[in-house]
Amino acid sequence: MNQDYIQPHPWSIIEEGFDRERVKSSESLFSIGNGAMGQRANFEESYSGPTFQGSYIGGVYYPDKTRVGWWKNGYPEYFAKVLNAPNWIGIHVEINGTPLDLATCSNIKNFKRELNMKEGWYQRSFVATTPNNIELEVVTTRFLSLSHDEVGAIKFEITPINSDTLIVFKPYIDAGITNEDSNWDDKFWNTTKVTSEKNRAFIESHTMKTNFKVCTFMQAYTVYGDLLKSSPDSENSEELSIGFEFSQKVKKGEKVSLIKYGGYTVDRNHEADKLTEAANIVLDEVSSLGFDGLLEEQKKAWAQIWEMSDIAIEGDIKAQQGIRFNIFQLNQTYTGTDSRLNIGPKGFTGEKYGGSTYWDTEAYCLQFYMATKNQEVARKLLKYRYNHLEKAIENAEKLGFKNGAALYPMVTMNGEECHNEWEITFEEIHRNGAIAYAIYNYTRYTEDYSYVPEMGLEVLIGIARFWQQRVNWSENRKKYVMLGVTGPNEYENNVHNNWYTNYIAKWCLEYALEQLDYVQQNHPADYKRIIEKTKLTNDETGLWKKVAAHMYLPYSEEHGVYLQQDGFLDKDLVRVADLDRKERPINQHWSWDRILRSPYIKQADTLQGFYFFEDHFTVDELEKHFDFYEPFTVHESSLSPCVHSVQAAKLNRMEQAYTFYLRTSRLDLDDYNKEVEEGLHITSMAGTWMSIVEGFGGMRVKDGKLCFAPKIPEQWEKYSFKINFRDRILKVTITQEGANFDIDAGEPLEILVNEKPITLSA
Structure with a gap:
């Protein structure tokens, strides 16, 4: 209950x-x-x-x-x-x-x-x-x-x-x-x-x-x-x-x-x-x-x-209350006026997680602040990480990495790692990928490429150096592998070849190479300064290409899906639906040993990769992976239901998307995880915003254009939200009959709605 x-x-x-x-x-x-x-x-x-x-x-x-x-x-x-x-x-x-x-x-x-x-x-x-x-x-x-x-x-x-x-x-x-x-x-x-x-x-x-x-x-x-x-x-x-x-x-x-x-x-x-x-x-x-x-x-x-920043919903008061509570708490926690501050998972509501900065900021929160404030606020969040680059290099050095490799901390106040569970501190290294992804996400959304030559490229070089040193060549597989990691799903610790971690590492290497080319072509003076500062060589970038091209990605021919990690099919694959409800949440009823040997997924892991890189996969592939992994997912992380809601909406499974939306929006109000007295789940609240805007609204940026694929849960009569897109304020209203798009000022804006171009004028 x-x-x-x-x-x-x-x-x-x-x-x-x-x-x-x-x-x-x-x-x-x-x-x-x-x-x-x-x-x-x-x-x-x-x-x-x-x-x-x-x-x-x-x-x-x-x-x-x-x-x-x-x-x-x-x-x-x-x-x-x-x-x-x-x-x-x-x-x-x-x-x-x-x-x-x-x-x-x-x-x-x-x-x-x-x-x-x-x-x-x-x-x-x-x-x-x-x-x-x-x-x-x-x-x-x-x-x-x-x-x-x-x-x-x-x-x-x-x-x-x-x-x-x-x-x-x-x-x-x-x-x-x-x-x-x-x-x-x-x-x-x-x-x-x-x-x-x-x-x-x-x-x-x-x-x-x-x-x-x-x-x-x-x-x-x-x-x-x-x-x-x-x-x-x-x-x-x-x-x-x-x-x-x-x-x-x-x-x-x-x-x-x-x-x-x-x-x-x-x-x-x-x-x-x-x-x-x-x-x-x-x-x-x-x-x-x-x-x-x-x-x-x-x-x-x-x-x-x-x-x-308001999202107005008609016809569903609990859904309305849920999203406004989430938006309210996000705005109470971070206003974007101070680049020295960031967004802690509990904000100002409790002491769990130390009130520090996690990868949640880049993976979940950036989009909310980018679209509801302005790009300056989002840029401050990226600058926060650039300011901590030297500390990220120090963090990597403490673990034996060399030559300017950077490992951003799992938990931090001032750039130093301050998390002390070894399976997370040393192994949940996918957080490096979220930092790089945020740079990509920011430039894609704002078309402000100035961040890359000014600050971002140095961050990408440090991250690429880390990934290249973290893999090793497997003579057996004739591939580069990544051993001893923990993916976003923290119910699998110290596993080999977590698909999400391997995939985002491969992407980071390719993206860093792309941005090197971009800066060399378009900002030669910055390129020269950065190469001199980082002492980057052609031999090194050649190795990045080789690692990216030969990264091992575990795959099951039998099931036609990428595997969470090498040993996933060795588990006793009992679905969540067949668990005794009295044993839920399992993190409050089971031993940690039992959880680690189970197939149960705390939060989207492989599906997190499909969320970030959806253009890399077909809708059929998404459906196959969703159907394979969701039945094993217990959603005992606050960051899980929102990603599933976005993907269920993409698959046109609106009842499922709506259920996930209610779970993410009312996670604290209804205390799903029986822990609200410790504080609220602030960063996952940005995921709730995503589940409406990106899930039901279908908002994406593709080829420089703002795109929508609007849908509406049958429980709602109407919903509306606003987006600040490149200093243009766009209002989106979606009803059971159709969708309406308005801009209030400025030059005409061409958007895509269900892949058809529409030009909006003030």
Whole structure:
């Protein structure tokens, strides 16, 4: 059974009714962010029940020393982790001297959470009775500003229902925090200064080892009727925290509010010795606007985002809610304004995977940002990898590779590998292919070839050198083979000749050679500079050609399909449909040994190659491979259903495509994998966008032209989306009757619809 407590709504995520068992899941689902920082939906007031506290700052991390049972040469020294940052949202509340705590309250009624995705705010409300028998209504509203991305705002409103009451608000900031996923219980933060100024408070601290300097700040005041109280009654300052106290006698049926602004200034953006000064400047800006003025700005900023990135679906409210939730979280995680940042698999919603950069960015996310923002945003994601090329070369050197071979990390914050499971760190090397594919995908979509001579060619040379050194000649097969790898399907570790890895390696070598020719012909000065810098020789490129031409690709004549890897047919090929449902998901019920010997596929592997390189194969070949592999796929990776949805739509299997779409779009809302309390699956959410735009919309770029093969699930009346294609905004609307394409300005644009040319004019 999947969870089903989230109420269907086209623009909001809504929970009704208080359930202690759901608190951690809801903390993930109602998370908020603004690209620079984010936080789980923890209660502002004290809560003594199970909770997972989390506030995070983009780009601020700690190198937590690796913890493994047996050290192997080449292991990364540390696992870089996005840190649980000092807490700025906290507000202790006392009701006639008794703490407000939902874990100790009785008669909790009308409990509701709402994440309003259209306008970018989160609200929680309830009526409850405290242990000293005061019944009260609470409404708390919170958002992280997009227009002032160092600050968030809270309005905490209380109305006593059954008697006049003394209400004491104690807003605070606290640097005495820990990470849920700490390896050694290290101290991650060192606090250096705790200060206050009128109704503002500041904690200056820095991360251990990495020495990121951060000022956590707040400003608070209360409003009761016409009375605005900006001077606290008292202050409580300790070594790691500071708080204020505001007392107010409140008449029965009347409302008192605490307004709190808070957030972080960081030395990534300001001078390290002027962080408190910078915090004062941002507090001046937001307090002059006031809570309501800041919220109006927020609504306008989100309206602008939705204008371009919304996908509207008519006739299917759960499908509509699912895609908007995915688009909302992607925009909360990465806005494209800072090329030093990237997209972590959990974004700002939890600590799993360390909050680092994975191959997901290049394989899944690039398309979304390229089409819904502009090519500059996508270019920043590519530049991020170019900036880390030297580290990728160092990573390869640690494993024994030479001559400028580059192995991009599986997991990283600053370009260094920080993942420490050997079967992934050393063997899941297909990630190198996704980096190269992103360069190809970007140039194909934007026609901006300037990235290749400026930065991309050096990246491709490093990657090609790695692949050429990673293979070895098999005298037995008279082919180049790749031994000891893990493909995208992590339920097969340390296998030989994973088809996807071999195929993408072959493609990378061919693509690097192509781009060398292109740069030599069109950018001779850049070519000369790059050849001198990389010391690339004709002998070396000759070897690349030879490896690409003789790469071994495992194939079964009997089944007429490429094999996942050499030993796939040696497995006991029992289909997923014949598994006991009580044993699903298998990663929570089976031993790892049993999983590795099974035929079960965690995510698209061979089919991932068919997704990337669909022009290399016929539709008949796709169908044969889909029918062979999908029955063995358990989809226990968040990155699996979206690829299957795109391919099922291409094969015109719309019911299957729709089922996969619902699974990818509601993966977290319905908690398919029973793990949502750890955080959301942010990068796979870009795959959900792909499943509509590339799956149902059939969007591709072929021979420089934008192409569509539109389809619509029978459950939908209509859907529409917008695409930014080479600075032309195209709106696509698809109904059960047909499809409509519009451009709003600029030169006419020729597109292909079901392979027929159509010219669009504004």
